[in-house]
Amino acid sequence: MNVALDLFLSFFKIGLFAVGGGPATLPYLMDLTRTRPWYTMEELANMVAISESTPGPIGLNMATYAGYQAMGPLGGFFATMGLVFPSVIIIIIVAKFLANFSKNPYVQAAFSGIRPAVTGLIAASVLSIIKVSLFTTDFKPIWGAIAVAAIVFPLLQVKKLKKLHPVVWFIAGAAIGVIFKL
Amino acid sequence: MKRFKILWQLYWAFLRIGGLTFGGGLAMLPMLKYELVEKKGWITEEELIDCYAIGQCTPGIIAINTATFVGYKSAGILGGIFSTLGMVTPSLVIITAIATCLEKFMYNEWLQHALAGIRGVVCALMVNTVYSLGKKSLKNLFGWILCLAVFAVCVMTNIPTVVMVIVSAVIGILIHVFRTKKEANKA
Numbered sequence: 001m002n003v004a005l006d007l008f009l010s011f012f013k014i015g016l017f018a019v020g021g022g023p024a025t026l027p028y029l030m031d032l033t034r035t036r037p038w039y040t041m042e043e044l045a046n047m048v049a050i051s052e053s054t055p056g057p058i059g060l061n062m063a064t065y066a067g068y069q070a071m072g073p074l075g076g077f078f079a080t081m082g083l084v085f086p087s088v089i090i091i092i093i094v095a096k097f098l099a100n101f102s103k104n105p106y107v108q109a110a111f112s113g114i115r116p117a118v119t120g121l122i123a124a125s126v127l128s129i130i131k132v133s134l135f136t137t138d139f140k141p142i143w144g145a146i147a148v149a150a151i152v153f154p155l156l157q158v159k160k161l162k163k164l165h166p167v168v169w170f171i172a173g174a175a176i177g178v179i180f181k182l
Numbered sequence: 183m184k185r186f187k188i189l190w191q192l193y194w195a196f197l198r199i200g201g202l203t204f205g206g207g208l209a210m211l212p213m214l215k216y217e218l219v220e221k222k223g224w225i226t227e228e229e230l231i232d233c234y235a236i237g238q239c240t241p242g243i244i245a246i247n248t249a250t251f252v253g254y255k256s257a258g259i260l261g262g263i264f265s266t267l268g269m270v271t272p273s274l275v276i277i278t279a280i281a282t283c284l285e286k287f288m289y290n291e292w293l294q295h296a297l298a299g300i301r302g303v304v305c306a307l308m309v310n311t312v313y314s315l316g317k318k319s320l321k322n323l324f325g326w327i328l329c330l331a332v333f334a335v336c337v338m339t340n341i342p343t344v345v346m347v348i349v350s351a352v353i354g355i356l357i358h359v360f361r362t363k364k365e366a367n368k369a
Contacts, residue, residue, distance in 0.1 A: 017344045021244040023311055027336070027343040034340065046297060049304045050280055056200050056273035057210075057245035064277040073278045080274055084266055087242030091250040092262055094236055102235040106355055111239050113354020114347060116325035119315050120332030121343055126308040133301035148302025149309075156310045169303045177299020178292055 003071045004078045010036070011063055011082030016090075019111075020118045022059030025083075027121040029066060030128060038070035041132040048129065053167040059083065144182035148173055188257045189264045195222065196249050196268030201276075210245055214252070224256040245269055328353065 014028040026048070033041050047069075051061035060080060067079025094101045101107060134146045152169055155161050176182070195217050203210045211234065218224050225233070230252070237247035246266055253265030287293050320326050332346055 013344070015242045017241055017347055018243075019239075019241045019347060021238070023315070025243070031343055045301050045304055046284075048308070049297075049300045050277070050284075052304075052307065054273075054276050054280065055202060056276065057243050057269070059243035060200075060246070060270060060273040061277050064273050065281055068278055068281040073282075076274060076278050076281070080270055083243065084246045084270060087240070087246045088250050088262055088266055090240050090242065091236070091247050092254055092259055094240060095251055095254045095262075102232070102239050105358065107239055109355045109358030110351040111354065112325075112358070113328060113350040113352070115319040116329040117332045117346060117350030119312065119319045120329040121336055121346060122315065123312045123329075123333050124336035126305075126312055127337060129308055130305045133305050142298065145298050145302035145305075148299055149305040152303050152306035153309055156306060166303075166307055169307065170300050173299035173301075173303035174296035175299070177295040177297065177302075180299075181295050182298035182302075 004074065006036070007067050007070055007075055007078045008082035011067070011079045012085055014063075015083040015086040018059070019114050022057055022062070023122055024118050025059045025062060026125040029062060030125050032066070036070070039066060041128060043069060045129050045133050049170055053165075053170045142182065144177070144180055148176055148182075185257065185260075189260055191222070192224075192253050192256060192261055193264045193268040196253075196265045197271050199249075200245070200269040201272035210248070214248065218252055225252055229255060324357070 010032060014025050018024040018028055029044060029047075030041070032038060033044060039047070044066075047062055047065040051058045051065060054061055060083065063079045063083040064076040067075035067077065069075070070079070098104075130149075134142055134149060136142060152173070156169075199210060199213050199217060203213050211230075214230060215227065219227050219230055233248050233251040233255075234244070236251060237244045240247055246269060249265040249269040250262040253261035253263070255261075257264075284293075316329070320329055328350060332350065335341060335346065336343075
């Protein structure tokens with residue numbers, strides 16, 4: 001199939017089924033590493049870092065990046081358009097016909113199932129990202145990166161540091177990486 | 183002509199919002215409130231909150247859902263489309279520029295070291311995302327069981343994500359139906 005069309009349709013599907021905003025697209029982006037030759041798990045981890053540290057919604061940034069990896073700037077365009085297309089249609093229908101959509105008991109019941117499931121899905125994606133980020137392809141630990149993660153995570157729980165922009169952490173991580181030649 | 187002006191204003195407002203907020207849909211709330219409610223008066227604060235509620239329980243990126251909803255309320259279907267295009271523009275431009283630069287330097291030794299450090303940070307931030315998501319979404323035993331079951335299935339098999347989301351929605355609805363029946367029987 002034509003790559004542009006394939007990108008548009010793949011991201012259309014993500015836009016249609018990713019419930020819970022940007023991070024909820026992550027499990028789908030990971031599905032694509034298995035089914036399409038567009039990017040690897042390592043590249044996905046880089047995409048996450050860049051999408052979190054640039055302005056704009058994370059989901060959109062990741063889609064643009066993934067599309068770019070697949071077929072350059074136009075790929076980014078097709079992936080992003082595919083991602084937002086279902087939203088535009090669904091929201092217009094909901095806004096026009098379903099005034100109390102979010103208060104409908106069946107919608108709420110469906111979400112009482114979807115929300116915990118999405119948490120599980122994202123947790124599984126994060127585990128895969130950890131696997132490629134902190135271990136080499138033959139499963140040897142990369143101690144430097146593990147140390148960075150082990151230091152940053154507790155710091156993120158400190159109240160004063162919580163509000164820091166992710167880009168601050170990325171810059172610190174990059175500096176440590178360069179200084180210690182990780 | 184007046185309509186065209188509104189569409190342009192919507193495009194421009196959402197372009198600014200998309201280009202100036204970091205951290206995704208939820209981080210945009212204060213910015214949206216300032217631009218749309220206080221400055222332009224296109225929607226009321228209650229409508230904005232509703233819109234967030236709807237944005238969170240419809241599929242897709244929350245920021246896009248909000249943009250479409252606000253645009254639609256202000257200027258119909260075209261308004262929804264122009265707002266969404268505005269929101270999309272900064273991501274397309276910025277990410278394409280960064281990806282192009284990175285591609286050129288990808289095999290640079292220094293960049294590789296920097297990326298190794300950054301990936302350590304990504305892991306910490308992602309674990310933190312899951313942690314705060316879990317605090318919000320896992321409020322009862324049922325939630326925990328479903329979450330752990332989905333996690334286990336996801337790690338051990340290659341079942342597509344779509345299937346798991348649909349199945350979990352059906353489970354949620356079935357439990358609701360079951361509970362209401364039980365209550366009806368009691369009464």
